[in-house]
Every structure is written in C-alpha cells, then in structure tokens.
Amino acid sequence: MIAKHADKVASPAVLKQEFDKLGYVCSDSIATAVYLACQLQKPILVEGPPGVGKTELAKMTAEYLGAPLIRMQCYEGLDEAKALYEWKYGKQLLYTQVLKDQLGDVMRGARGLDESIERLQSFGDIFYSDDFLEPRPLLQALRQEDGAILLIDEIDKSDQEIEAFLLELLSDYQVSIPEIGTIKAKSKPIVFLTSNNTRELGDALKRRCLHLYIPFPESSLENDIIAKKVPEVSDNLRKQLVDFVHELRQMALKKVPAISETIDWARALLLLNVETLDPQWVKDTLNLLLKYQDDVEIVEPEVRKILAAIDK
C-alpha cells in the first residue's frame, strides 16, 4: 500500500500541506506521526480528550490515500465473533437441511460405519470453508487487496481480552482462525487506534504502537481550524470565539469544550448573523459549548467578565 503512495507520504511537511488542503489543519506532531506510521508500518495509538479530531484523523488519512476506511467501534462485550469473523450459522444449517437427500445418495451402498465415515471425510470441510465465513472488520481489513485504513475506535471501551487478541494483528498483520489457519494481510493496512483513557491500556499494546497525544490546540492553530471549517466567519468574531473557548478551558468544568464544539458554535453564530460576541448572544448559545447544566450555571455569571478579559 505504501509503495503505491510513496510520493504522497514523502515527508511530514508534505502530509501537513496536503491535509491542510483537505481541510484538516494539523500540528507537526500529528503529521510526523502519520508519516512514521506509513513508513514504519506501525499502528498509531491516538489519545486525547474527546472532540480533538482523533477519529477525524483516520478518516482524513483514508480520504487522502484513497483507501477504504474500515471502522471497528469498540464497546464492552465486543468479542472475536464481532471483531474478526463468524461462521454463517444460518447458511450452514440451511445447507445441511437441503443437502440431506444428497447425503443419502452419497451414502447409499456404503457397507458399515467405517466406509460411511470414509466417504464423508472425502468431501473435506465444506461447511467450514470460505463460503461460510462472515468476515468482520478486522478480517475485512486484512483481505483488502490494496490495503485499507483500519480504525479501531475507543479501544479503551473494550474488554482486556480484545486488547490481547489484537496484539497478533498489530505486530504481524495476521490472525489465526482455528478452522482455516493463519490469514496474512494481502497488503498491510494502516491502523489507527483511538482511546479516551477511560482505562489504562496494556503495556504490550502500547509497545507495538506509536503513541500520539492530541491535546487541545493552541489559539493560533484553533484559529486556523475554524477558518478552514467555517470560512464564512469574520476574522474578528473568529478570534473572539477562539479566545472565549480558551478561557473556558481554564475553568474547572465537568467537560470543557473541544474543537468540535468550537466549530459547532462558530456555525451557529454564523447562522444567527452575529457580528461580535455580546453577553446576551453568548448566554443564549452557551448550551452548544457546554454539555452539562452544572457547567452552564458556573459559566453564565462569568460571561461578562470573560468577554471583558478577551477584549483586552
């Protein structure tokens, strides 16, 4: 997969520039991480607070490289059958029922159990062949001819068993299916794992990955991002709202607003034809930024103060 796109991932600078064109403004560390992941063919473990664009990064890479994005959302109770493969039980059952008569024909004339078994065995494992295999995201990613972007989303939400099970996939890009054998990737996929840090991931998993931490962006970077995503917003308003959000992030809130909330807010203000931030508008639209009533109650009385502070 990389050989095909060698020129597209020639250096971190190229990646940064091209992502920028696609509307994803990224920092040096993000560009370096994607570059290294492509070149070293190692998975990236992306961590950071919700809403800083972890999933978006994988989507953008897929779009940029023109590769299919295969996504596996993790949750508690996710198991091999849903992550890797499953036998099509229904189909197996149906076929055995339909083929009952045929089986009778085949077996006719066989003398004794030994001969019957021998004849049955000569058919091989029909019911456990590729035709009856239902590939799930991981297997799909390995089977893509031209490689794929595999996004394993919120790995921290899954059980520890899944984490251990992923180790083989992540280091050797292969999985073992007992009935069929080992399946190797036709073309190594680029793997993104994201985590919100609800639990500490195992060392073995971390060791196999490059570890990228995406923090909340600096003001200037966030400014660029808003300019890219909501270009219609005036420079003045954009600067104001980015500063405002940065002030909010300094406060002790249950959930501080992330980039995605800033973008939503910018869109909303645009829709409402707001020219400059004034306390009334901010109070009316605060629920776009803050997702807890407690937070809203903390911030509301402070709005005037914050606005005065950012105007200085």
Added chain:
Amino acid sequence: MQKLFSDFVYTLRQQGLPVSPAETLDALRVAELLGFSDRAILREGLGLALAKTTDHKLVYDHYFDQFFRFAETTETLASDSSESDEDQLKDFEESELQQLSSDTDALADEGSTSEQDAIDDLSSLSQMLLSDDSAAMAIAIATAGSEQNVQQMQIFTQKPLFTYRIMNSMGNEQLNQELLELDESSELGDRQLALSLRRGQARLLDQVKDYVEQQYLLFAEAKGTQLRESTLQSVKLTNVDFHYVKHMSQLVQKAARKLASLHSRRRKIRKRGMLDVRKTIAANAAYDGVMFHTRWRSTKVDRPKIVAICDVSGSVSRVARFLLLFLYSLQDVLPRTRSFVFSSDMAEVSALFKEQEVEAAIGDIMAKWANQSTSYAKALEDFETQTLADIDSKTTVIMLGDARNNNADGRADIWQKVYQRAGRVLWLNPESSNSWDTGDSIMADYRPFCSSLHSCNSLRDLERILGNLLKHS
C-alpha cells in the same frame, strides 16, 4: 550514534519510562527516517516511539532537551567566545606590535613562521584548543567521559573527581607541561601562544564542568530517587520522617494506581467449565434442536465490597496519616468501599474522601477525629448501630488499628457479630506481632473473630495485602 541513543534510552529508563528494546529499535528507525536536520520534528518523532503516556511525554520532553542541549550550548558558547577572543587577541597583538615598533618587519615575519612551527609541535589537545572546533571538542569530552565511566557517578561529591579525571584523560597534564615550556621561552610568539592556550584551557574546564554537571543530572539524580523510593517502601511507617511524607503519599498513590489498573474491572469466566444444558436448549430451539450455540455456566468475579475502619487515636498517631492515605487510595481503587474512622466515636468518611483531594481530606479527618483517647467499645457500639445491618456475606471488613484500648472492655462480642455476618474480616495492625497483647493491647480478644491478622507497618506490606485482597475476593 548508537551509543548516544542507548545512553538516552538509559536516561529515560532511569526516570521510570519503561522503554523496551523493541521501542529503542523503533526509535532508531524513526531517527533514520527523519534525519537529524530538524530538531523539532525529530523530537516529536522519537516521542511517538519512546513515551507512551502523557506523564511519560512530559518526562521525555524534559530529558530530550537536557540530553541534547549539551551539543547546542557548547556550539553557541564557543562561537561567542571565539569571536571575542579573536578580537582580544587582535587588540593584544596590535599593542604588542606598537611596543615593539622599533623592530623591523623582517623580524615580525620570522616570528610568525616560528609560531607556526611551535603549533605543529604541540599535543593534539593544544591544537584542538587553538583550532576552536567546538564540535570536535564536544566529541572529545564525551569520549573521555565514557572512558572514565561518568555514568557510574552516584553522588554529587563525585563531580570534581570526574571533572579532574576527564581533563586528565584528554591530555591536560601534557598541556600544562607545554605551557610551562612556553612560559620559559622568551620569544614573543611563544608567549602569545601560551596566553591563548591558557584561555582555551579555562574554557575547556568550564565545558567539562558543564558536561559532568549535565551527566550528573541525567544519571545520578535518578539513582538517588530510586534508592529513596525503595528504602521508603520497606521502612517502618512509624520511623518515616515527617520530611518524607510527601514522597510517601506519592508512592502510595502509585501503588494504588497499579492495583487499580490490574483489578478495577469485573471478570467473567465464560466459554469454559460446565455446559449449561437448560440455556443451551433454549438458545437452540430455533434450529430444530440442533446444537449450534453452546451455553456455559459462567462465574462472575465481582469487585469486592469493602468496609474499612481506621483507628486514628493517640496511640497510632504516628501511622494514622499513612493508614488514612492507604484508606483513601483503597477507596480510589475500589469504588464500593465505605470508610470509617474513630478514636472513640465512629464516623463514616466515604463522602469526605470522594469530595476532597487526599491532602485536604486527611487534614480534615486528623483535625476532627484524631488524637483523642481510644475506646474500641464505644467505636464498635457506634459501628453496630450504623453499619452492621449493611454487612453481608460478600463484604470484606478491614480494621486498621493497634487494639490498644486503655485497659477497658473491648466489646469483642460486637466484633464477633461482624465476623459472623461478613464474608471476611481482616485486621491490619501497625505494630509488629511481637508487641501484640503487651501493655493495654487486647489483640487476643479480637483474634478469634478475624479471618486473618497481619502486621502491616511498611508500604510494601500495604501493597502486598491489598493485592491479595483484590485477587481473592
């Protein structure tokens, strides 16, 4: 190159980053790919491969700067000083020339050629000093440093020793010899040479000192921390100096976090054990009774329910802080923990622990309940009315206390009731088992009603007992 890298990785390991050999190899490949031209990019890239948590990233950033600062600073220093030196040298030369204005030009020419000869005769160190090649100098210092095993440095008093050794290993003695010879010579060129060599020597000494200082910070400081940590873990809680309380609380929390990541999730054992016939038949009814899906009897291993009681009275005042610290961490690890403290009256502090930071919570408790005279009887009576009804066979009760009851009746009958209701009763006594039942200690009264008794007076004990508790509940 590889040596430099392995030194860097060694430094990171000293700081507690678990860098594996595989990750070191990754980092090498990263460095090959990214090249060394762009420091910022290289720093990001190596960080991706070597530091795998946000805490580690901070440590990494700090030590990357420290480790690779040396080359940079010496370069700038050298370029600054060499310029000024040249200026000074020129001034000096001019003044000398003015003084010697009566001499002919021919003589001056002769002087400069003899100077050239003199330089060629000098040792390699002197030549290096004169050539002002800062990169070569830095490399020479680093080589001498590794020859002298500067990484073995343990304590700060060794710094002058290593500085001296490195200077000597670079040929300082020979340089001194040469300087003596040059001083004795009466030629102008030689005297100039000696002057610039002296300057170079002083500059070199500064650089070597810097280097040794930096190496000390990189390698030895962490050794001190490690030593302190391992000592603190095994020292008796009663003997820990107040000065170390802060370090101690960090250690307790570290231990608690470790245990939390190991045990904080529920375990379910499935896909093995006994076949659950009833469930299997139900699950396969749709397939005409053909057994496609098997169902197994599963065992759920749940997080334990814990009631922890901590004695904070005068007799245990020295260890009370640590016991509370431990209690606080316990509640962090196991959310279903209820915590109580008492001297004579018992009070539940679970809510307090949840709401406040560790320092504040412990401060509050010590101010409100601690250092009064002990009455186990009163405390247990309170406990009986408040909590006994909530204790069931899944509960583990932990008592942290020394059972010193001022020669009064201990109401062991209540403890017996607790023992009968609870799944398990643990008693952790901060005194060593030799001093149980001496003086006013009534450990023997409670002993029959405890599933297990431990003497618990070091951090290591705490960690071990807590680990076992989580494993077997």
